[in-house]
Each structure stands twice: as C-alpha cells, then as structure tokens.
Amino acid sequence: MFQIDLTGKMVLITGASSGIGSGIAKMFAKAGADISGCGLEKEDGGFIKEAEGQGVKALYTVCDVTKKTDLQNLIQNTINTFGRIDILVSNAGQNVFEGAEKCDDENWQRNIELNLASHWQLAKLCKPHLEQNAGVIIIMTSNHAFSTIPGCFPYNVSKTALTGLVRSLAIEWGPRIRTVGLAPGFIDTPGNQQWFNSFADPEKERQRTIDLHPVKKIGTPEETGAWCVFLASDYAAFASGTTYLLDGGRNALMQDS
Ligand SMILES: NC(=O)c1ccc[n+]([C@@H]2O[C@H](COP(=O)([O-])OP(=O)(O)OC[C@H]3O[C@@H](n4cnc5c(N)ncnc54)[C@H](O)[C@@H]3O)[C@@H](O)[C@H]2O)c1
Structure with missing residues (x-):
C-alpha cells in the first residue's frame, strides 16, 4: 500500500488557524507529523484538537508574520517545545485586491510585507534548523501567479514574485534544503464562502x-494539505525550485465565453 508516513517529523505551518492552513495541519497530523502552527487569532481554530486526535503533538502561537520579533518568538516557542524543524509551510497570507491605478501606497506596502517579505524573513529564520534535518520549505502562492483578473493587483504581483523566491531558495539553499511553491486556485475556505454570501x-x-x-468542483483545504504532505515527503525528493499549480484545470480554459 502506498503511504506517506511523517512520524518523527516536525512541521511549522503559518496561518494554521483558518482555511487552507487548517487543512494543511489536519493532513500533516494524519501523516504523523508534530505541528507548530501560528496565526493572528487568539484561538488555534481547532487544529490542536484534530492533531491530538491523531496522536501527534501540536502547539499554537499567536504571531503576526510581518513582525520580525513575532517570527523570532514563533521559532523560539517551536524549538523550546519540539527541539527541531523539519518542514516549513509558509502559508499565511491575505487577498489585497485593488486596481493597479487605485491601489495606494499603504495597500501596496501592506501587501508586500505580508504576501512577499514575510515568507523570506521566516525562511531565513528557519534555515539553520532546516539544514540540520535536510528540510523542506513549501511556499503558498496562488493561481494569480500564473494568470489573473482585473482588480487583483497588487496580490498577483507578490504571488508571482514568490515563484522567484522559490527558485532562489532552491538553488542557493539546496541540496540540504528543498524549496517548492504551491499555487492553489479557488479553495472552499471561510473567506470564499463570505464572498459567495455577498451575492x-x-x-x-x-x-x-x-x-x-473543468473538474466541476472547487478545491478543499484538505486536498491542498495533501499536496503539502506529498511535497514534504521523500517521494517528492526530485521536486525543487518550481511552483505547482493546483487549480482544477481553470488555467487551461480560456474564460472568454
Ligand atoms: N482561499 C483560496 O482560494 C486561496 C487560493 C490561492 C491561494 N491562497 C493562499 O493561501 C493562504 C491561506 O489563505 P486562506 O484562504 O486559507 O485564508 P484564511 O483567511 O482562511 O486564513 C489565513 C490564515 O493566515 C493567518 N494570517 C493572516 N495574516 C497573518 C499575519 N499577518 N500573520 C500571521 N498570520 C496571518 C490567519 O490568522 C489565518 O490563520 C494565503 O497565502 C492565500 O493567499 C488562498
């Protein structure tokens, strides 16, 4: 039977308290990995209970990934609790959707700090720990890195730039650390349900x-999490420096009819 067993591995997941991040935490717990998750919310969003149900250890730290001191505290908490980091899933992010002309400096800056710079800052802090364990970095970008629609600036710019970050980390930090990007399309998250509810x-x-x-469905946080588990496993040992699009075929279909 084909199985992915990450028992003994420790994964750090940002944005684990909601949406895609909770799906990622759920799937890593199923694969046997211990989990350190963070988010902006006071509560963990339920992933700790889920993880404990699978018999793995889990920790939640409130952290704003755009603040260096918060990131340092997150790493410290993680190392104090688990003593190691094998896998980083840098997932925390948020839509910043404006028109290219209307977008003001404040939104541009907020977007760059959250959806681009924070991933680089966190990866740097994790590097010494990942190097010890032949680690893996997974960076959550978006299908907006491949094609976009009007009004989704500057989010699409930072998500595209993350594909460059993936390439640089892979070539500069390999072979000890493997870096890959994952670019989900439309995923069934609370934020997207809120968007449906606005109609x-x-x-x-x-x-x-x-x-x-083309697949006549939207994606789930668990499907996205399962990809992360695979990409973090030894079965994906040949995957590095590239960003994988997971969009139910939407990018393959011209949307003009
Ligand atoms: N939902 C989708 O359809 C979709 C599609 C493509 C890419 N993405 C990407 O997936 C990631 C997760 O998105 P989601 O839809 O699950 O969002 P969500 O709003 O459901 O959850 C976001 C998570 O990130 C955390 N977060 C946000 N800002 C943070 C900050 N400054 N510091 C620390 N944590 C912070 C939140 O606390 C929460 O845990 C994002 O990077 C997003 O761009 C989402």
Missing part, C-alpha cells in the same frame, strides 16, 4: 464558480 443568491454564485473549472 443575492450565494448558491447560484457558488455554482457559477464551480462551472468555471
């Missing part, structure tokens, strides 16, 4: 979105 008929809008996808 007069949320179910109709959900169906319209589903129909944009």
